[in-house]
Amino acid sequence: MDSPITLQVYLLLLIIPVLLLLFLNKQRKEAEKQSPKPKLPPGPRKLPLIGNLHQLGNLPHHSLWHLSQQYGPLMYLQLGQAPTIVVSSSEIAREVMRTHDLASCNRPSLFSSTKLSYGCSDVAFISYGDQWRELRKICMVELFGTKNNSYLHSLREEEVARMISSISCSSSDHPIDLSDMLLSMANNIVCRAALGKSYQGGGKYEWSKLHLMLTEVQAMLGSFFMADYIPCLAWIDILTGARARLNKNFSDLDVFYQQVINDHLHQSMHSHGQDEDIVHTLLRLKKETGHLTDENIKGILMNIFVAGSDTSSASVEWAMTELMRNQQAMKKAQDEVRKVIGRKSEG
CATH class of the missing domain: 1.10.630.10 (Cytochrome P450)
Known part of the structure; x- marks a missing residue:
C-alpha cells in the first residue's frame, strides 16, 4: 500500500501540468487582449497544438480543394504553429503575386530546404534583399x-x-x-x-x-x-x-x-x-x-x-500525354515538326 508521502508526490505530479496549462492559457488570453486580433480569412476550426494538420490527409491538394469549396478561394489554416493562407483562384493569386508581391516574395524557411541550400545561401530560398x-x-x-x-x-x-x-x-x-x-x-x-x-x-x-x-x-x-x-x-x-x-x-x-x-x-x-x-x-x-x-x-x-531536371522532364512528359489524348493537337504538332525538319534539310 502506498504511503501518504508517495500519494502526495503523485498528486503533485498531476497538479503541476494542470496548473502550467492554466497559466499558459491565461498568458495567451492576456497577450490577445493587449494586441488586437488580426482579421483573418475564413477557415476550419483548429485543434490544440496540431491546428489543422489532421485535415490535410494523404492527398493534401485534394483536401485543400474540398476545404476551399466550403470556406472560399482565400482560406486560413493553422498547420501546427505555422499560420498558412491557401489561395485557390487565379484572380486572388494575381492579387497576391502582383499587388502584394513584397509581402509574399519569401519562401518559408523549412527545415529540409534550409539544410540543402546551405542555410538559404542559394537564389531560390534566400530572403528577399x-x-x-x-x-x-x-x-x-x-x-x-x-x-x-x-x-x-x-x-x-x-x-x-x-x-x-x-x-x-x-x-x-x-x-x-x-x-x-x-x-x-x-x-x-x-x-x-x-x-x-x-x-x-x-x-x-x-x-x-x-x-x-x-x-x-x-x-x-x-x-x-x-x-x-x-x-x-x-x-x-x-x-x-x-x-x-x-x-x-x-x-x-x-x-x-x-x-x-x-x-x-x-x-x-x-x-x-x-x-x-x-x-x-x-x-x-x-x-x-x-x-x-x-x-x-x-x-x-x-x-x-x-x-x-525533374521539372523539365515532367513538363515534357505531361505535354506528350496531353498530345496523345488530343489527336488533333498531335497532328498539328507533327506537321509543324516536319516543316521545320524539311526547311533544315533544304538549307
Whole structure:
C-alpha cells in the first residue's frame, strides 16, 4: 500500500501540468487582449497544438480543394504553429503575386530546404534583399543571359537529337520508357551546362549515383518534418530517422559539389565566355568580385539540378500525354515538326 508521502508526490505530479496549462492559457488570453486580433480569412476550426494538420490527409491538394469549396478561394489554416493562407483562384493569386508581391516574395524557411541550400545561401530560398538581387543578377546575366544562349542551345539540340536517335533505333517489339529517356535527357543537359560533362559515362560519381542523390533531394524537399510545424516536438524527426536521412543526403551532395569545385579549380581557367560551364563562371565571379562563397556556389548548383531536371522532364512528359489524348493537337504538332525538319534539310 502506498504511503501518504508517495500519494502526495503523485498528486503533485498531476497538479503541476494542470496548473502550467492554466497559466499558459491565461498568458495567451492576456497577450490577445493587449494586441488586437488580426482579421483573418475564413477557415476550419483548429485543434490544440496540431491546428489543422489532421485535415490535410494523404492527398493534401485534394483536401485543400474540398476545404476551399466550403470556406472560399482565400482560406486560413493553422498547420501546427505555422499560420498558412491557401489561395485557390487565379484572380486572388494575381492579387497576391502582383499587388502584394513584397509581402509574399519569401519562401518559408523549412527545415529540409534550409539544410540543402546551405542555410538559404542559394537564389531560390534566400530572403528577399540585396544579396538576393546580387545572386539573381548573376544568374540572369552570367549564367542564363544572351551570351550563353548559343552554347546552351547547342547542348539542348545535341541531347534531343541523341534521344530521338535512341528512340529510332529501338525495336518496335519492345515498349519505350519515355519517362526515363526524358529524365536522362534533362539531366544530361543540366550536367553538361553546369559541370561541363555528362555523368552517364561512369567514374566515381556515375550517373546512377548522381540520379539517386537528386531523387533523394526531391524526396527530402517534399518530406514532412515536425520541426517545421511544431518545433517543441522536433525530436520526433530524430526518432523517425527523417533527420538522419536528410543529413546523409546533404553530406553526399556536399562531397559531390566539393569534388566538382576541386576538379574545376585544377583545370585551366583560360576559357571564358561561351565555352565556360556554370561552375567555371561561378568560380571566376567568386575570384573577381568576392561576393560569392562556396556555399553560394553549392546552393545555386542545387537550384539548377532540382529546377532543371525533374521539372523539365515532367513538363515534357505531361505535354506528350496531353498530345496523345488530343489527336488533333498531335497532328498539328507533327506537321509543324516536319516543316521545320524539311526547311533544315533544304538549307
